[in-house]
Amino acid sequence: MAPLKSWLQINAKSHFSLHNIPFGIISTPDTPEPHAAVAIGEYALDLQVFSQQNGFSALSIIQPHQKVFSEPTLNAFAALGRPIHRVVREYLQSVFLDNGPFPDVLEKNEQLRKAALLPLKDCKMHLPMFIHDYTDFYAGLNHAYNVGVLFRGPQNALQPNYKHLPVGYHGRASSVVVSSTPIRRPNGQILTNLAAEKKEPVFSECKKLDIELELGCFVCKPSQLGEPVRIEDAPEHLFGVVLLNDWSARDIQAWEYVPLGPFNAKNFGTTISAWVVLMDALEPFANAGMANDTELLPYLDEKDRKSNYAIDLSVSLTTSSGKTTNIGKTSAKNLLFSFPQMLAHHTIGGCPFNVGDLLGSGTISGESKNEKGCLLEQTDNGKTEITLEGGEKRKFLENGDTVTLTGVCGSEEGALVGFGDCVGRIDPAVQLSF
Structure with a gap:
């Protein structure tokens, strides 16, 4: 798009151009x-x-x-x-x-x-909104497939329901924090010997602390108990989008998630960027998202409406030594379901929404190795290492590491629509004795 010119001096590379106004x-x-x-x-x-x-x-x-x-x-x-x-x-x-x-x-x-x-x-x-409730989805198809391969093999990587509905779980709204808030490494139960016949957990600080590159979307229009939001009406219920890092304790999750899903492995911290990019600012970058080869039920069918967005996403890791490495780039086009579909599905049984409720997209990954949105994928669950600037290596996050997510729409200088940074530094776990 042709850049809008302002009387205010604005750097042409600024993510907060006149086209944005977050x-x-x-x-x-x-x-x-x-x-x-x-x-x-x-x-x-x-x-x-x-x-x-x-x-x-x-x-x-x-x-x-x-x-x-x-x-x-x-x-x-x-x-x-x-x-x-x-x-x-x-x-x-x-x-x-x-x-x-x-x-x-x-x-x-x-x-x-x-x-x-x-x-x-x-x-x-x-924090830009008071968040009554927070739901994290799993709409990144490549991420879901890659993680499924790690734990179930390629034949059973995706569960039978995956392409029929946006899979999600309720997160913890009270631990959603604004960018630059430190994140403390969690403690919990983990298995130290996965091969043991008798599974005996130990109490430990998390050893496999990870990131999850996501988008978050805020709700601006409430819905009533028992009344679903129709898919054609869902866009009017959405306020704007932020970057979201849903920090994940992979070893705690591996032990606790069966049969009800994530719990303490996810509720210790979720970081969002500070500026909310309104849905109208994103409209010029609307995209169809990933093609779904499964016929959806009518309540999820958006027909030809484009409800995903072409947002270029990036993750960098800065160690305590001060050296920064870009560890992944991908696009928000790698989502199988849109935020309107997430809202329509979330309310189809009658679940009500409040203004300020937050929807997370799930980890967004591309197909190539440098497009992975988390370390779990990049290191094959710790089997390999990634090399950082200065020669340091990582399987998962170490204390003092700072993770920065960025996102921007467009490439025309003077017309960029971005989110600002989403930053979190890992602090040591609380030392407990029993």
Whole structure:
């Protein structure tokens, strides 16, 4: 797409171009209470200050609701619905547009610029939404197949239900944290001798700590108990997308997951990026996703609608020595099911949703070795090692390792739509004695 030109100086390589306008929650030394903002280039536009000083004077539809920008989460803004999200985002774009219709709002208003346009480096980021509930899906077909091969062989890699429905499990909303929050290595039960006839676990810190490269999607429209969300209506229930790292304790999971699935192996921490990229910002990059050779039941059939997105994803690992290695690149096109399909399936039995509920995509991997979204795949469950910059090697994460996820749509400089970083550092496990 042709880049939009702003009167504000924005680096052409910035993921927060004028085409983006992602929403988040910030605080500053002058305003320590968390409140709403949008990212633009290397700046945050403080929406609390902007609204209180008549920044929305030319957008009458939002004026009765301006208090949402003083809230400590985006839930109240999200609950206004996608039509409101759309006009607010388009209005902010027009405010920053070179030779735009509203130069007096910000461009020529020096007082408001100084008060509301803040360097991102001076802003503390907070969790963007209050998350009532969190569900993690398993929609990355290549990842599901690769992991299935590791544990069941190629003939039984995918379970019979896999292509019929988006497989998922309920995660723990209370341990979803914003980017740059340290993650403590978990303790739990593990098997040290997998070949032993009698399976006897020991209590230990996790030895196989892993990442999972995912996307997360927030819900903005609630549904009622007993009332499914129809597949054709599902997009209007979706607010925006973040990067998501669902940290995984592979050895704890191997012992505990039968028969009910992940539990302590997943509930110790999930990291999301701080800025929510609205669904409308992603629309120009809509993609059909992976082809499904299985005929879906009608309640999941999107027909020809494109509901996945061409997001280029990357994972890097920085060791405590300070050296950084890119350990994987892939695309969000490698998803078999979309977020509307996940929501439609999740509610088909009558499960209600709240504003702020979070859906995780599941690990996203491509087909080649350098497109794997987790170390479990990259190292064949620890059978091989990956070599990092400086010669260090890894099978799984070590204490002090920092993992950074990035994601961006498009390649046209000046028109990039990205998410910012999703960062987490591994801290040592709590030392316990019994």
